[in-house]
Amino acid sequence: MSHDAFHGRLEDDRMVTGSGTYTLDWDFPDTAHAWFVRADRAHAEIVSIDASAALAHPGVIAVLTGADLEAAGFKSLPVITMPLKPDAMKPLMPFRPCLATGKVRLAGEAVACVIAETQRIAMDASELVVVEYNELQPVVDSLDALKPGAPQLHDDVPGNLYWDYEDGDRAGTDALFARAAKIVKHDLYNHRVVGHPMEPRCCTGVYDAAKDQYFLYSPTQGPRMQASMVAKVLDVPTDKVDVVAKDTGGGFGIRSAPYPEYCVTLLASKKLGRPVRWNGTRSEVFLTDNQARDFICHGELALDDKGKFLAMRFFIVANNGAYLAPTGLLAQTRSVTSCITGVYDVPVSHARIQLVATNTAQVSAYRGAGRPIMSMLLECLVERAAIDLNMDVVEIRRKNLIRNDQYPYKLVNGTTYDCGDFEGVLDDALKAADWNGFDKRRAESARRGKLRGRALSTYIESTAAGGIPDDAQLLFEADGTISLKSSSHSHGQGHETSFAQVVAGVLGVPMNIVKLRTGEAGMRVGGGGTGGSRSMVSFGSSYLLGAREVVKKGREFAAKELEASPDDIEFDHGEYSIKGTDRRISLMDLAKKYKGSAGEPHPLNSVGSGKWGMTFPNGAHIAEVEIDAETGVTEIVSYIAVDDIGNVITHALVEGQMQGGLTQGAGQILGEHAIYDRDTGQLLTGSFMDYPMPRAGMVAGLEVLDHPVPTKLNPLGAKGVGEAGCTGALPTLANAIVDALRPVGVTHFDMPATPQRVWQAIQAAKAGNPRALQTYTLEYA
């Protein structure tokens, strides 16, 4: 593997000079423009839609409603399902239309689509569409929605309960709890956030009548994955849909699946015989992009009298919103419980998660996809145990870590960790953070009038499992470059650089002749998209195998060229040579010479493929925060992240991913919060005037350290890094903030730690209420 010094990413020049090709940079002649009429209320029956005035507006071409989609045979937007135990409840998956029919279930739901000669005309005309509603009471809080008599969203989802999911061993867990010396309980609310890719939802739908082919130009994390879902809605074979994309401006999980508007523009294009473009706004991101989190969590930990963990049990209520997002089942259940007992040696445990329908935006996978829910609940529970039992926060963890001699380590739900060095990771973090010097730093902060807190958290997550084989094609081009083709689409991670580095490392060629191509029209390469921190693990491994295959094939040609037996040929730094001689030829010269017959594929072309399984990145993070008690402002002053992500391909890109993930986690902890009005169901934080995004520099004093324990589950030995920062940051920062507030009497504090909430918590604690900022309480059931 090549480990040359990092000289920036291959895609950087394009990105930083604004010459990328994002969705709306694709330009087509004769394009019509779509604009969506959206529900101005959260829950209502649609009595009528009158588009006559809009249709009469000059420049308007058409207005589509749900009835048009029904007539065209549109199916529901799909939901990804998973295998179930035979006795398990089946999830209820109500129809999710691309334009509301009969009812609107969230404020902002698309009701009609106006198509006009220009975007401005479409916007003007959309104000002329008259929708008559019969208003219904909305419900936005998941516990409210579960109450008897609550407003019902879907006829086929009684009690607003999409799914009652269980994982682990309930009876065995209860038995251990019955004989525990101590039981510790903790409640927390993992509040709702809005994912904010830089590029809002947008698309151009192009129907090619001659080929009877749909081309969707849209932001995407995986063109074929997205195409397959669009095809389900259109009710056509997957092959009839091409998703085309070059650059995608951020994804975080919420750009993995198609949105209703995308399918509508494709139908509109078919009806009108013109490309139809939709330029979505930031307001529409807020209202109807897939949102994230919103879990009410309750955890219990049973311990023996020496502080050893016996069992854990969890009851979680997840607010899934008005419809199930495509990843709304998976990310909200199995992804939460896959690493159910974290890095701890706890043989028995149980979790129950209820997925609830409310009049809010649908919730989906979002950086970490469920794992940050469990890491936060688990680590806040362990922290609570240390405080309640007066144990050292390091020792309680150390005592219960899975030891290196316990691998493979099988969890109660069958998840099996292949390797790790949890104590080694922990010790690295303690050392890097100068753990024992904290009291001095706390005293120094106090002299400046600041409350200093710190916390250690461990985390472990499962990266997205294989599912289907991920193919990696290596194609020798006539211009002397090598094309890489695969189905995972970068939304900013640096795939062009990482995959080129893997391939160039094996082939001994310059990285800049290796060109990654993913979202091209007509491209059909087997595999999934990016998501669940899987691209390097899976596609990286497939490229590695593909590159080795190239070397193997090349050996035959080299033998011919050098007139020797293939057994006598060795390959090193891009050159074949006869062992012990100076007779040699480079791979690229061979490729030029032996290009096969015209019209045939190049004989060196190769495909690597594999169904790479789950890996388990893990780490120990230590954060220190300072709180200005006078104003409630919290600042992160240092953050040490020690991570075992297996073999590191490019540390700089790993560090970039960790910075991004940690900052995204910090954003949620320090302020991001999607708040719906409980009476009206309106989103109160619908713009950046009210929704604070994390800013550069928010995570001050950040140090990212590698502690690689290579996995044998894939040939790269890599474990995945895309989400690890976020999974680690939520519990680490939350616990550090509570640690800072404990000396002023606060014992419980639900995030986000906005200045006002922190100040209120301090005032309430002074007045004798140490848990004033606790949002919910649940009982295990």
Next chain:
Amino acid sequence: MYAFQYRKAKSVDDAVSALAADADAKVLGGGQSLVAALKLRLAQPSALVDLGTIGDLRYIKVGAAEVTIGAMTTHATVAASPELKKAIPALADLAGDIGDRQVRNMGTCGGSIANNDPAADYPAACQGLVATIITNKRRIAADDFFKGLYETALEAGEIITAVSFPIPKRAAYMKFKNPASRFALVGVFVAETSAGPRVAVTGAGPGVFRVKDMEQALARKFAPESVAAIKVPADDLNSDMHAQADYRAHLITVMAKRAVEKALK
């Protein structure tokens, strides 16, 4: 945005006659509030009369006793002026912390004052420094100019041409930012002026206001402890998801104390 006519004004008089001819026309300064409102379709003027091309509204004149700033001078220019930094560093500081770099490069002193956003920074400086707002028609004392939520003493066809700030003995501005918008949740401008100490608060109420109790306490002794125990009643303050009125009231005291500390440094 909705469609509108766009007109470049050649002079202030030209702008005034354009406005007189069209009751639904609006003046465009730097556009950092108005253009955002237009993009969200929250405003629908028939025409915009752009003052941006009137060169003689962009200047900073530092005299012996006062600084005069042309209405179309951008925040970035105010923040970077070496003469101003010497004369009234608090004002340069304030301008340098408005919005972000893009906003500061476009947004103007006159535009901010004319708009009178309840969370804008300039109104606090105007009242804190006993400024005079100069229009095409008259001179208006800052105390008489700001009339609460987006309301000012400006009449139809009246355009701000400059603002004159007397140079104080010392001054400072402390802003507690809204965590999302970065506007002032509470901003306090304190100054020791020839007219006595001033404490002007923005962000906390429906418009900028002075805290007379604090001014009197500072007149006795210009020191942080003079204001540290003075509470502003929460009754008339703004209350929203970012800061309820009691928190805002508390922040006024904290920011006033810190502003006095800063002014004394």
